[in-house]
Amino acid sequence: MSSWRRTVGVNAHWEVTRLRRSRRLWLLLIPPVAGPVGSAVADLYLRIPSAATAEILGLLVTAGLASLILLDLTALTVGEDLTHRADLLFVPLPQDRTAALAGRLLVSVGGCVGAYLVGALAVWVLGGALVTPPAPGLLPRAALFLPEHLLLAIPSLLLFLAGVTAAAAAFTRRPSEAIVAGVLAGVVVAGGAAYLLSQGELTLLFPELLAVAGAGAIGWTLATTARSAA
């Protein structure tokens, strides 16, 4: 096994230890549990008329919860050691700093995306069962867009938010400020998506751009971490 891969593995395990010790690991249960349950209650209360609309609502609720947890975990993964100056303990160790941070982000970002996907799967299974049929003779309004597109677009949104939050944490060295940056980025993305939707111009290009921007921000964070001074 190469040194780089070994470092990624050791630090992924280290991140799991940190999540376990800080109890933050439990947060990853929220999207797959609260997302489907919460949206199911909303489906029934709002008398959702079609399976597609129920799936969209469920995916948005699950993605919202996953996003909030992602902001928290990513900000702490990058910024907590900088705030505590624990980097003075870990940087002198014989390991590649880029690989070390990559291993840790793999767990925090990957864990949140994975939690979202589990929740999305549950929403997909439950969505059709929670529809309230419209009155006889009426057709349900069409959904805003295909839920399959949303299902695939949300991981791009999560990657974008992770990138913005990680870069902000590396820049400010404070998780709290990184979370604020992530929230603001989420608001901008939501506003942009709503505008494009209202104009009928929301295409898959939008999440693709988000994914590229997010990956770029994470790459910048890794490069910055590798050469930054503690």
Place this chain on the structure above:
Amino acid sequence: MATSALRLDGVTYRYGDRTALSGLSFSVAPGEAVGYLGPNGAGKSTTLKLVAGVLRPTSGTVEILGAAAGVDARAHLGALIETPGVPPYLRGADVLEYVAAVRGMPPLDRAEAVRRASAALGVHERLGTPVGELSTGLHRRLLIAAALVGDPEILVLDEPTLGLDPLARHDLREALRALRASGRTLLVSTHLLDDVEAVCDRVLFLRDGRLVGDEPVREGGPSNAPGDRRTVILQFAKRVPPSAVRALLGPDESVTDSAETELAVELPGDDLRQAELIAAIVGAQLPLVGARPARDRLTQRYLQAVGREDP
């Protein structure tokens, strides 16, 4: 085999417009224990950060066992730089096991490595306690234990006894002496001259980012090994002429006035010789009230080197 465990050659480091280190060059031989002294802001921590790879020099080179101070070379290095914080929810065992894993130790060997390092610093019984619940001294000892995991050949320690109570400080000094005796190379930055005298062979004085002194800790000898000459201060209840003590010791021993009621006696440095001296003086019924090693000379050398004539 590399002739130097650590070598800095023409190292300059700048924080923006401010020059923290300017053309710094020195080397530390394998197995040598070197104290690194200087006032606040002299550049001691910056030097140690450069050695540990936390910073990269603006110019010049840093070598560890003959290789550039990169990731691979740091496998030979254990470092404590300033006072790192550890997230309070982590256990000491978590931190030490992580260090062992990063050092590439097989999983089955990690527990033993953690046990050895923590036992050397007396923190093995508190490894299961969250770091946030440890006292300042225990926290410090845990950090030093982290530097020891994997038995690196070279230890770079920044103020290792900071925040320790007298007993813990004594224990840590003994641990450092044991490490030195086992052949480890030590570079210890500190403000506490007693620590340097207790542990180190050689001392470097740093001022304004420049090396202004490089000499043995003990004057008149290259090391504090048994057999070197050592100066002891004898304290009396009233003034005693040097000739009275010299008559007891023989003409080869240097006895001079150190203060109004003190005499500085230079004698072979092993404990047995000192005991013979004390016994002889007590037997002669001189008004002896105390004896201590002559440590103040390092203080004077330090103050002269960094720019003050006297405390």
